Amino acid sequence: ITGDVYFTSGVHEKRFTTSLGCDSTYKLNLIIKENSDTVIRHTACVEYYWDLAKEWYNTTGRRVIRIPNSIGCDSIIELDLLISPVNVAIKKNIANQLEALATSSTYQWLDCDNNYSIISGENKRQFNLIKSGNYAVEVTTTAGCVDTSVCFNYTATGVPTPYSKYEIYPNPTSHLITIKGNIQNLQAVRLFSLQGKLLNEYLFNIEAHSYQLDINQPEGIYMLQVLTDDGVQAFVITKQ
Secondary structure, eight states: OOOOOOOSOEEEEEEEEOTTSOEEEEEEEEOOOOOEEEEEEEEESSOEEETTTTEEEOSOEEEEEEEEOTTSSEEEEEEEEEEOOOOOOEEEEETTEEEEOOOSEEEEEEEGGGTTEEOTTOOSSEEEOOSSEEEEEEEEETTOOEEEOOOEEEOOSSSOOGGGGOEEEOSSBSSEEEEESOGGGEEEEEEEOTTOOEEEEEEOOOOOSEEEEEOOSOSEEEEEEEEESSOEEEEEEEEO
């Protein structure tokens, strides 16, 4: 009626002169309702289901939705999500020691040959190998995420095993990995993510002394598991 625009709540008055020459007062009792903004911060290990959006997310990022709030205005809700996967890569430092690559975490080494039973007292990043067997490490991050590495095969005897004769190069690699050695003794080579997800499996049935694998994955660190007739060997591969 008045042509005015108001941005605040309150009683707004306007006086007019009627056609009869009398004063006319209009009163507007105005309530301005406000939108509400909310930020939710959450950390997940692998993926997260946001019930407000009814969506699963497996990547770090911010997501925003708008829903009506209790007074009928827009409620802007932002999800600040951090996906923090567990680094379960392990490497062999010296002839009889394994090391977990994850930092700022807790560790528990496991006996794969005994149904992944806990090895008492072995809860440091480094694990000294004493007897032959297959071993893995369970890593728990500060965010509470837990995952287990692939099993690493170790033979305590001084006799070289077939897989110890293999060479894997270049590492780091930009595309191809060459495996050099007794290829006939290989059963398969498996490529895993640091989260233990099987990404590719290469099967062998050739007579050669070397073979090239295509590491067709994004840049990052991966586990290469070599299966032979006599055991399993794990390598840490860096794709650049």
